[in-house]
Amino acid sequence: MKALYDVPAPAKLNLFLHVVGKRPDGYHLLQSLFVLIDWADTLHFDRRDDGALHRHDRGDALPADDLCLRAARALQQASGCGFGADIHIEKRLPSGAGMGGGSSDAASTLLALNRLWGLNWSRQRLLPIALQLGADVPFFVGGRNAFVEGIGEVLTPLDVPELRLAVVKPAASIGTKEIFSSPLLQRSESVAIVAGFPAANGRRSEDSPATDFPSDEANSSGERKGSICRDHQMQEILVQQLYEGWGRNDLQPPAEAASREVSTALEWLQTRYENSRMTGSGSAVFAIVRPSRIATQTAVQNAAQEKDTVTGLESNLKATPEGEFQELPDGWVGRMCRSLSVHPLRGWAED
Numbered sequence: 001m002k003a004l005y006d007v008p009a010p011a012k013l014n015l016f017l018h019v020v021g022k023r024p025d026g027y028h029l030l031q032s033l034f035v036l037i038d039w040a041d042t043l044h045f046d047r048r049d050d051g052a053l054h055r056h057d058r059g060d061a062l063p064a065d066d067l068c069l070r071a072a073r074a075l076q077q078a079s080g081c082g083f084g085a086d087i088h089i090e091k092r093l094p095s096g097a098g099m100g101g102g103s104s105d106a107a108s109t110l111l112a113l114n115r116l117w118g119l120n121w122s123r124q125r126l127l128p129i130a131l132q133l134g135a136d137v138p139f140f141v142g143g144r145n146a147f148v149e150g151i152g153e154v155l156t157p158l159d160v161p162e163l164r165l166a167v168v169k170p171a172a173s174i175g176t177k178e179i180f181s182s183p184l185l186q187r188s189e190s191v192a193i194v195a196g197f198p199a200a201n202g203r204r205s206e207d208s209p210a211t212d213f214p215s216d217e218a219n220s221s222g223e224r225k226g227s228i229c230r231d232h233q234m235q236e237i238l239v240q241q242l243y244e245g246w247g248r249n250d251l252q253p254p255a256e257a258a259s260r261e262v263s264t265a266l267e268w269l270q271t272r273y274e275n276s277r278m279t280g281s282g283s284a285v286f287a288i289v290r291p292s293r294i295a296t297q298t299a300v301q302n303a304a305q306e307k308d309t310v311t312g313l314e315s316n317l318k319a320t321p322e323g324e325f326q327e328l329p330d331g332w333v334g335r336m337c338r339s340l341s342v343h344p345l346r347g348w349a350e351d
Helices: 067-079 101-116 123-133 137-142 176-180 190-200 232-243 252-258 260-273 291-301
Strands: 003-022 028-048 053-057 084-090 146-149 154-157 164-169 285-289 333-338
Touching: 003 101, 003 137, 028 101, 028 164, 028 333, 053 067, 067 084, 067 101, 067 123, 084 101, 101 123, 101 137, 123 137, 137 146, 137 154, 164 260, 176 252, 232 285, 252 260, 260 285
Parallel strands: 053 084
Antiparallel strands: 003 028, 028 084, 028 146, 146 154, 164 285, 164 333
């Protein structure tokens, strides 16, 4: 195999993100629900026989030693492989969004080069390398929606019904360090987890202990063997609870304090879809779109444009056939997305 083209690297959204503690080394402990979406970067790989690794940016220049190159180098060193690669990146995901774009690129690089170089390593063998690159990278290598714990490295695969999601990234980007060091950052009480998420998954009532999740032992890379929320009715209950405002993103208050644009985007989506939340450490925000709202949106698009009374922005948020939103403020990007049940490259490594 000489090349692999059109390799997707999808983004993720945090449907909720609760900060539940802090480790002695300063890292915050999280509980979150990561969901893959169909907004993605595209990568192309050409094998080199000289062992060299080069990245070529098809768009805005990326940092000189980004996660893709670090992923390629880590796999090369761990495997002792003599091949190299030319890595071409078409960035479609916004940076500084909290959507895991860089981590997803790194994961797709590991999966693609594992195939291109003929290594055929299992997923379990790739996951420790992924974890060395960053806490979000194992999620994308794992390839399934997941309940996430620890600093992001402990994964419990989770079935989530397909969602329509309106995603908007304002121009502002906020440093993760700034968010986690903010005095506005508060921890979620463990009861908030129990009162909503496990109940929605058909486990126990609100007085259940916070640790009442599947007791499967995590493997060496943190991915649990079990899966929860397989029952379709329970999945729908979970989505309904999220739509009605259960849970939150504990990083959102400091992000809103740091950037008025985050608040404006949240208010805009709240007005249109009756829910809104920030993903990750921001600044991208999203709304879960009910099917009834999609029909309403179509009717609105055929009507005269009106100003949103909350934000002053155009309320007629049109989307192109590709799903990209039009009529956004300068520097903003957004699109209508669907959640993915599995990563497009899930079959590229054996479990």
